[in-house]
Amino acid sequence: MVPAELKYTKEHEWVKLEGNKATVGITDFAQDALGDITFIKLPNLGDSITQFQEVGCLESIKSVSNIYSPLSGKVSDINKTLESAPEKINKSAYSEGWIYKLQDIKQAEFDKLLSSKEYEEFLKTLG
């Protein structure tokens, strides 16, 4: 279940490009591995981020994982509803469970991210 129109990272984030805005979330594989997500620390609106920088974290019942940004850019939107309903990430990792949006992104960075096929191949290596 890896949507073909998205790009991916090896840290299991997905990116959707709309104009020069990118929406970021974590993949279905990642939410499944984490288990029930109980809390999310979102990035701050307006933060300037460089690629692969840590921007927040996700807590499940027994673990904490960092969220890394797949791209450089400026945080233009955050999914506030996750603060009270982080389980949306479990239920709908690729739509309602989106985490934040970036503007002023760099196309070159985006192009270098994994395609859905490459990400699927990568998942296979994880056994």
Added chain:
Amino acid sequence: MDYISNTIDDQKEMLKVINIKDIKELFSCIPKELKPKSFNIPEGKSEFEVRKYLYELSGKNSTHLISFLGGGFYDHYIPVAVDAITGRSEFYTSYTPYQPEASQGVLRSIFEYQSAVCRLTEMDVSNSSLYDGGTALYEAAMMSTRITGRKKIIVDEGVNPIYRKMLRTYTSNLSLELVEIPALDGVVDRKKILSEINDSVSAVVLQNPNFFGGIDDYTDIFEQVHKFKGIGILSFYPLSLGILKTPGEMGADIAVAEGQSLGIPLSFGGPYLGVIATKLKYVREMPGRIVGSTVDNKGRRGYVLTLQTREQHIRRERATSNICSNETLCAIRALVYCTLIGKEGIKEAANLCLAKSEYTKNRLMQIKNLKIKFSTPTFNEFVIELPKDAADLISTLIEKGFAAGFPLGRYYKGMEKCLLVALTEKRTKEEIGCFAEALEASI
């Protein structure tokens, strides 16, 4: 655990099993130069001899002194029932709940302690306790840096100098900027502190009553801190909250305290109790363990160690603190104390402290060459200025049976003649009279 004796025969048998001749062979891998030449410990003593030795040693302590000593630790009365209840083996010998769900009794008592702290401070959440007031203050400062992502911490000079020293020591290798604002006539330099607050400030740390005993209302300062999205930290005196404005009412984000005034004896430096409470929105940045109340799959009430993901065993170097232990027995003492004397009792004890302190102030003001240093209102502790060195005076008064107070010259330059005098509900009119006379005769 059973008592297991270790006789020469036992040792021989054990050595035989592992096939070596001498116990020293077990340590042969330690280089010779690293081995101690001797352990410098005396031969074994009988129980009788040990008791006698320790009894003599304890006799060197001046426990008979009538205490006017404060500075963070006070000679409050502790109802005998506190000892009786916390001395029960269920509390006294219990260890940390490693299998929390199997330790419902301990968890419940900790939960009740947390609830008592929240009611006392009017804050949302408390943890299960920390080591002492100083570590609690340090943890609060670190919490603020995690919340704000900023590195500058403003500390009022009226905050206990021991806590400030701990804060400096703990953070000396971190890239934090500590800014101390000198006090002005025994109170916070409001103008200066308000002007220092800007959007680079992580937290402002204040204390009430401050180290000079002065009481204040810091609502305005915390409002200013909040304008710049910083954190307000208040170090408070638990028993004083019976009559003073609480950290919650003042708008503090994190409230910390030394919990000794709540039923914990003065034991020559500890163990004491670090109290920390905060607003619900900051609970994930709070250090230490937190006990929560929940229901099991049959709907029955149960207690759990909650929000574990903040802690070391899950978060490693990103944990909220390197303290993963607490002071449960002291916390339970505080809980039992609060429960026994109740809301009205805490008010009454606090009022007694205040009244006796005011009485003593008036009495001491009659002494020639002695003056009350600051005109600020105080709770149960105030500064007197003597015509001579306060540290010298203390030695004289110890001989007369009084622990006269805390000499401020130890921590505040230029205040060598100043003595911090504390009163508790335990001091009688007669004791205060004798103290005043002894003081008068010594200056």
